[in-house]
Amino acid sequence: MNQVLEFEKPVIELREKIEELKAMTKDSDIDLSDEISKMEERLAKLENDIYGKLKPWDRVQIARHANRPTTLQYIEQLFTNFIEFHGDRLFGDDAAMVAGIAKYKGKPVTIIGHQRGENTKENLKRNFGMAHPEGYRKALRHMKQAEKFNRPIITFIDTKGAYPGKAAEERGQSEAIARNLMEMAGIKVPIICVVIGEGGSGGALGIGVGDRIHMLENSTYSVISPEGAAALLWKDSGQAEKAAKSLRITAPDLKELDVIDEVIPEPLGGAHRDMVTQALSISKVLDKSLRELEEENETSLLEKRWEKYKQIGEVQSSIEKVEV
Amino acid sequence: MLKDLFGKKKKYASIPGENAKKDVPEGLMQKCGGCKKIFYQKELIKNLNVCPECGHHHQISAYDRIHILFDEGSFEEWDKDLLSQNPLQFPQYEEKLEKDRIKTGLNEAVVTGEGKIHESRTAIAIMDSRFRMGSMGSVVGEKIARAIERAREEKMPIIIFTASGGARMQEGILSLMQMAKTSIAIQRLHRENGLFISVMTNPTTGGVSASFASIGDYHFAEPGALIGFAGRRIIEQTIREKLPKDFQTAEFQLKHGQVDKVIPRGEMRDTLGTILDIHGFGGETVESSAGV
Numbered sequence A: 001m002n003q004v005l006e007f008e009k010p011v012i013e014l015r016e017k018i019e020e021l022k023a024m025t026k027d028s029d030i031d032l033s034d035e036i037s038k039m040e041e042r043l044a045k046l047e048n049d050i051y052g053k054l055k056p057w058d059r060v061q062i063a064r065h066a067n068r069p070t071t072l073q074y075i076e077q078l079f080t081n082f083i084e085f086h087g088d089r090l091f092g093d094d095a096a097m098v099a100g101i102a103k104y105k106g107k108p109v110t111i112i113g114h115q116r117g118e119n120t121k122e123n124l125k126r127n128f129g130m131a132h133p134e135g136y137r138k139a140l141r142h143m144k145q146a147e148k149f150n151r152p153i154i155t156f157i158d159t160k161g162a163y164p165g166k167a168a169e170e171r172g173q174s175e176a177i178a179r180n181l182m183e184m185a186g187i188k189v190p191i192i193c194v195v196i197g198e199g200g201s202g203g204a205l206g207i208g209v210g211d212r213i214h215m216l217e218n219s220t221y222s223v224i225s226p227e228g229a230a231a232l233l234w235k236d237s238g239q240a241e242k243a244a245k246s247l248r249i250t251a252p253d254l255k256e257l258d259v260i261d262e263v264i265p266e267p268l269g270g271a272h273r274d275m276v277t278q279a280l281s282i283s284k285v286l287d288k289s290l291r292e293l294e295e296e297n298e299t300s301l302l303e304k305r306w307e308k309y310k311q312i313g314e315v316q317s318s319i320e321k322v323e324v
Numbered sequence B: 001m002l003k004d005l006f007g008k009k010k011k012y013a014s015i016p017g018e019n020a021k022k023d024v025p026e027g028l029m030q031k032c033g034g035c036k037k038i039f040y041q042k043e044l045i046k047n048l049n050v051c052p053e054c055g056h057h058h059q060i061s062a063y064d065r066i067h068i069l070f071d072e073g074s075f076e077e078w079d080k081d082l083l084s085q086n087p088l089q090f091p092q093y094e095e096k097l098e099k100d101r102i103k104t105g106l107n108e109a110v111v112t113g114e115g116k117i118h119e120s121r122t123a124i125a126i127m128d129s130r131f132r133m134g135s136m137g138s139v140v141g142e143k144i145a146r147a148i149e150r151a152r153e154e155k156m157p158i159i160i161f162t163a164s165g166g167a168r169m170q171e172g173i174l175s176l177m178q179m180a181k182t183s184i185a186i187q188r189l190h191r192e193n194g195l196f197i198s199v200m201t202n203p204t205t206g207g208v209s210a211s212f213a214s215i216g217d218y219h220f221a222e223p224g225a226l227i228g229f230a231g232r233r234i235i236e237q238t239i240r241e242k243l244p245k246d247f248q249t250a251e252f253q254l255k256h257g258q259v260d261k262v263i264p265r266g267e268m269r270d271t272l273g274t275i276l277d278i279h280g281f282g283g284e285t286v287e288s289s290a291g292v
């Protein structure tokens, strides 16, 4: 059963009513086709109204939807011959991060991504997609390998954040993330990052430095969770909705702020409504990015990666601007 | 707008620290944050804001630190003119910035520049936790990235003193991306065998801890400094467990292999001077390059 989100209830209710009427006409001689088609028109309009004008908080809900497709699900749709590999060679294997190799349109790629569980039991195993240092170190090991064997890297970002736990701190969560940011700056193969769900702060960025950063339309990317921000600002995590708006965490926001490259459209209502279609639209953007990046040599690739991040931010000089 | 500013160099002369010292009225008292004993503030300042009784390291301003570290008159500040904007139109952000500017006399939470330590020329960035808790927004990230780039171009070492609660919330994703910007700058420096010394002071957490602060050639820390990724309260809530008192201290990080050495404030200048010398930066008089 699909989880129904608060804002989409009117749509779901109307849809159910239509289904009911359809079932009634099946079992009786009453002709309700006029009513039904009228209601279907209304449904289309309602869907447009609601899904066409999603508020930031609605998108947060979709990004967190229990049935939202995960990294492994997209891998299955997008790639062939995927083989997952385990372990960071230092401490252990982190199930919240998956890594492996596969083929994309016949060419080898390395794939890395946060992995949530698809149900409660799996979520416990996967730690809800919140990685420990060994997860980031596993990711880095595979990026280095991709560089060695000259294959592009594709990362899928889908985490509430790096795990805030005691053991994670003891094993150097900060260092693991920081090292990835630094090393990703120098990896001499194309890196394409796609935010598919929640992009939670440093834990997301830890596999998120690349040549192209794309976001699914209803994914989010933020320095802090809306709840966390609300708690800090107004001492009330209940004001998360307001914080979500102020923080500007949606894909269209990040596009406007010049932080990401493309917003990948989602099916009406969200990726979980039609994963196959969603995978196709991801593939379109992926294909385009890979083709563009194939053109770059090692030097221009790294130089442009730096330029990309160098320009992010807004600063103003208090003294008169001198043209250089 | 950023591109226009990048690469432009504006130099400032300043004699930091002295004024702050003179301003302290006679008889003003301060309670030690460690042993809770009361001291004359003058006495504490004379001891570099370190408690003479228990060794507790109190907060110190960026300019006071510059005064302690550098050969007299050798410091020259960079990019002092950069001011934060309110790119997200975040509520009350401008007011908060203005308040901290007045309170601290700083334009932002980091001071960057170059100077000499025992005759060794070095680039430096010093964060000041009194300004927005030392948080990193666009300007902090930009100033640090520029300082790293300049160190790389002019073949200088760079020392960064961190004091930060992490990325600045009010600039949202732009703050988060400063983690990437500064870390890429460090990567470019390392690629050319540049020397980067990271000195973590209280506090070094969140997005600063998880970016440039943790990718130095050497990691030093001041005694007792809070250093870690996630906040204590969040960890305690997550694992439903009380954390030990020394959790995420400089000493804890030393024990867990994240820090090379814990260095008391009074020994910092000499230790840094020695390291610069061992790396071949000692004693020589390098002409300050006028620009590119």
Ligand SMILES: [Zn+2]
Binding pocket: B032, B033, B034, B035, B036, B037, B051, B052, B053, B054, B055, B056
């Ligand atoms: Zn004391």
